[in-house]
Amino acid sequence: MSAFHRIQAFLCTTFWLISAASAFTQPQMTLAPEDERTLDSLGEAYLAETKVPGMAVGFLCQGKIMYTRGFGVKSLDTQDPVTPQSVFHTASVSKTFVATAAAILIEEEKLSLDDKIVDILPYFEMRDERYREITVQDMLTHTSGMPDLWFYHWRNPRFGQGEDALENYVRSGPKQRLRADAKTDWHYSNLAFDIMGDVIAKASGMPFEEFVKTRILLPAGMEASTFFAPEIDPALATTPHIRNIFLQPTAWKHYPYNRVHAGSSTLNANVDDLLRYALLYLNEGTSVTGNEVFSEETYRLLTTPQYRVGINYDIGLGWFLSPAPGSEDPEKNRDVIEHSGGDVGYGSFLSIITSEDYAFVILFNGYWPHDEAYHPLVRTGYEIAQKYAEEGE
Numbered sequence: 001m002s003a004f005h006r007i008q009a010f011l012c013t014t015f016w017l018i019s020a021a022s023a024f025t026q027p028q029m030t031l032a033p034e035d036e037r038t039l040d041s042l043g044e045a046y047l048a049e050t051k052v053p054g055m056a057v058g059f060l061c062q063g064k065i066m067y068t069r070g071f072g073v074k075s076l077d078t079q080d081p082v083t084p085q086s087v088f089h090t091a092s093v094s095k096t097f098v099a100t101a102a103a104i105l106i107e108e109e110k111l112s113l114d115d116k117i118v119d120i121l122p123y124f125e126m127r128d129e130r131y132r133e134i135t136v137q138d139m140l141t142h143t144s145g146m147p148d149l150w151f152y153h154w155r156n157p158r159f160g161q162g163e164d165a166l167e168n169y170v171r172s173g174p175k176q177r178l179r180a181d182a183k184t185d186w187h188y189s190n191l192a193f194d195i196m197g198d199v200i201a202k203a204s205g206m207p208f209e210e211f212v213k214t215r216i217l218l219p220a221g222m223e224a225s226t227f228f229a230p231e232i233d234p235a236l237a238t239t240p241h242i243r244n245i246f247l248q249p250t251a252w253k254h255y256p257y258n259r260v261h262a263g264s265s266t267l268n269a270n271v272d273d274l275l276r277y278a279l280l281y282l283n284e285g286t287s288v289t290g291n292e293v294f295s296e297e298t299y300r301l302l303t304t305p306q307y308r309v310g311i312n313y314d315i316g317l318g319w320f321l322s323p324a325p326g327s328e329d330p331e332k333n334r335d336v337i338e339h340s341g342g343d344v345g346y347g348s349f350l351s352i353i354t355s356e357d358y359a360f361v362i363l364f365n366g367y368w369p370h371d372e373a374y375h376p377l378v379r380t381g382y383e384i385a386q387k388y389a390e391e392g393e
Contacts, residue, residue, distance in 0.1 A: 026276070026288050029064040035384050036067070042377040043071045052347075052366035053241050053249050054082040057377065058271035060278055060359040061385040062392060068271050074365065075239035077251045084271040087224055087236040088363040089256050090348040091341030093274075094227070094267035095193050099140050099302060099318025100294070101200045101212050107298045111203045113137035120199050124170050127177045136199065138182045139192040140317045141306040145178040146189040152261055152343070161259040163207045166198035169260035186309055190264035197263030208262055219291040220280045222273035227266050229257035236270065240345020241366040249366055256343045265343055271361050278352050278359030281337065303337050303354075324355050325382065342367045358385050 031039075043057055054072035058065070070082030105111035115136050117124050125131065130145065138144035173194075179187050197208040204211040209227040217225050224236055240252045257266060269277075280287050284299040294302075305314035305321055312330045314321045319337040323330035338351035347364040360381060 026279070027064040029061060029066045029388060031067060031384070031388075038380060039067055039377065039384070040069065042375075042380055043069060046375055046377050047071045050364075050366075050368065051249055052364045052368065053251075054086070054238060054365045056082050056084055056086055056088065056271040056361075056363045057381075058084060058275045058359075058361040059381045059385060060275045060282075062357050062389050063279065063282070065275060066385055066388065067381065068275070070271075074237070075251055076241065076249065077239065082238065082365075085224060085236055086238050086363075087232055087268050087270050088238050088348065088365060089240065089265075089343060089346040090267045090269050090274075090363065091256075091265050091343040091346055092190075093269075093339050093341045093348050093350050094263065094265050096318045096339050096350075097212055097216060097227075097267055098193050098196050098200065098263045099316075100216055101204075101208075102136060102140060102196065103298045103302050103317060104215055104294050105200065105203045106301070107295055111136060111199070113140075117195065117199065120202055121167075121170055121195070123167070124195065125175055127175050130178050130181055134182045136196075137306070137317075139189075139196050139199070141315050142186055142188050142192065143183050143307050143315075144189060144192050145180040145182050145185065145187065146192045146195075147174075147176045147179055148188060149174070149190045149194070149261075149264070152256070152258060152265070165259040166194070166201060166208060166262065170195055170198050173260070186307055186315065190261070193264040194261050195263070200263075209259075216293060217273075219289065219293045220273075220287040221276045221289045222269065225267065225269035225273045227262050227268070228259075229255065229266065229268060232268050238365045242345060243366075243368060252345045254344075256345055265341070269363075271363060274350055274361045274363075275359060278350065278361070281352050282354060282357055282359065303334070305334055324353050353382075356386070356389065358382065358389075 047055055053076050054074055056070045058068040068084035070084055070086055072082050074080045074082050074086055102111060113136050117134050118132050134144045200211055201208045212227055241249045242252045244250050276288050280293055284296045285294040286292050302317045304316055307315050309315050312323055320339060321334040322336045323333040324335035327333040335355035336353050341348040345367060347367045349362045352359045
């Protein structure tokens with residue numbers, strides 16, 4: 001990164017820290033004791049059912065924090081309790097930040113959806129000539145035809161990589177054949193989002209992690225969050241867990257981190273911060289700190305369906321889009337924007353219902369629960385939120 005961009009990043013960071021110094025006077029909703037006890041009970045039941053060591057949960061309703069709670073422990077070895085401030089590896093929820101970063105650069109005319117990846121990264125190559133036609137839009141909608149990654153080598157985490165890690169990866173990384181021509185089919189690709197990290201770095205003129213931090217995380221009030229694992233506050237860090245041959249959870253000594261996979265998987269965040277991120281979308285680009293992170297036009301770009309993935313299910317830019325619960329027109333309704341994530345040792349789920357001014361976050365330090373969107377905890381939280389929203393009308 002040039003001296004100019006280092007100064008620019010420093011000034012941006014300083015500005016956002018000063019503007020956020022009044023630290024998030026985000027309104028809190030006071031739940032009736034019986035509603036809080038219900039959610040507490042369902043959270044404890046979820047932990048007991050799944051045997052995941054720790055879980056953090058958060059609900060946001062009508063711009064107010066309705067409920068946040070930690071369940072279980074950050075590590076089976078230390079038995080330190082999970083809190084809403086505990087930081088988890090969020091895996092593929094990271095992809096929504098990549099899309100948001102790209103959309104900000106599009107807004108600033110430093111990038112275009114129609115830009116070909118080879119024009120931004122002339123060293124990008126695949127095994128067949130079709131790769132030359134892949135665009136930014138194709139990458140962000142999983143329609144590039146690129147294959148997925150199956151081995152992240154999380155058993156060999158890499159914390160010492162430099163700012164050129166993404167470029168080196170694109171230059172020397174996997175060069176498989178495409179699964180399809182660009183724009184012709186939908187194939188989920190972590191590899192595409194890893195490469196997009198380098199696209200963002202080149203278009204912005206600063207390292208991917210630095211751009212996201214100064215332009216999204218800090219303006220949104222996400223002070224505990226980072227794409228760069230060495231920055232995680234040790235006091236907030238959680239430990240990944242796997243299941244042994246007896247299907248019992250056990251702490252895993254490898255924290256899943258590799259800088260070359262920043263674009264697809266390396267956001268580390270807590271429930272409090274992800275609710276602020278959800279509020280950024282519910283406010284169509286304006287953060288809890290009052291900063292305009294992106295415009296309403298950019299919000300619409302991010303959340304407009306780009307490709308049909310399944311029945312009543314589309315992909316926007318980085319976000320999956322679906323109908324709101326009980327929608328009278330599920331064919332057209334796309335009021336839910338969401339993404340889940342899972343890597344060795346961690347699972348995550350973020351869902352935003354724009355028409356209800358509602359959001360839900362759940363983070364695990366184990367990756368074996370797979371019913372996040374259907375558990376009674378999730379359904380009951382939504383029902384309670386609807387009740388309080390109606391009472392506030």
